[in-house]
Amino acid sequence: MTPENPPEYGMRGHRVPALTAEFIQQVTVRVRDVLGIRKRSFQGKNPEKLLSSLEKHGINIDVIHDAEWIDATKATVDPQKGMIYVPEKLYSEICRGKAKAVRIFLHELGHIVLGHKPLLHFSERMPVENEDSEWQADYFADAMIELLGLPKAEAQLELVF
Ligand SMILES: [Zn+2]
Structure with missing residues (x-):
């Protein structure tokens, strides 16, 4: 493999x-400070505090009945509306601080x-990882x-937002 021909990402x-x-x-530091996210935000009764803090900043969590959800272990997000949709099962796992669930939540928050939003569809250059x-x-x-x-979770399965 030569530098002229990097592997296709x-x-x-x-x-x-x-x-x-x-x-x-740097964004994580700002988001932590602005939203007041702490380790304990995912423990005990604190998740409710976190959610109201998110709401104040225009980020809303919509908890959907598991029965209306295709896969109760996954979430989805609409970055432009600031909406994170989570099934009940996953939501309760986030509130209990389950590592994998918290990572999924933070991943969706990351999209927001x-x-x-999808961009650069017409670029002639091959896409790279950080795009x-x-x-x-x-x-x-x-x-x-x-x-x-x-606590660290294993890498999450692919999610489509
Ligand atoms: Zn995603």
């Missing part, structure tokens, strides 16, 4: 403007705070988990 999500890892890390909305959201979630000192 397999996009998992939409192609969005590139963000560096460093930039995303990173301002994801992948899924990579960016995963990176945001992992950086926030690191920043808050939350």
Whole structure:
């Protein structure tokens, strides 16, 4: 493989403007401070506080009955509306601080705070990792988990927003 022919990157999500890892890390710090997210936000009765703080900043969580949801272990997001949709089962796991569920929540939050919308569909240049909305959201979630000192989860399965 030569530098002129880098391996083709397999996009998992939409192609969005590139963000560096460093930039995303800075975003996690700002989001933590603005929303007041802490490790304990995912413990005890604190998730309710977190949700009202999110609401004040125009980010809403819609909890959907499991029966109306195709897969109760996944969430979805509408970044432009600031809406995160979660089934009841996943929501209760987020509130109980279950690592995998918290990571899914932070991933979806990442799509919102990173301002994801599909772009650059007509670029002639091959896409690269840091233009992948899924990579960016995963990176945001992992950086926030690191920043808050939350327990680590295994990598989540692919989600489509
Ligand atoms: Zn995603």
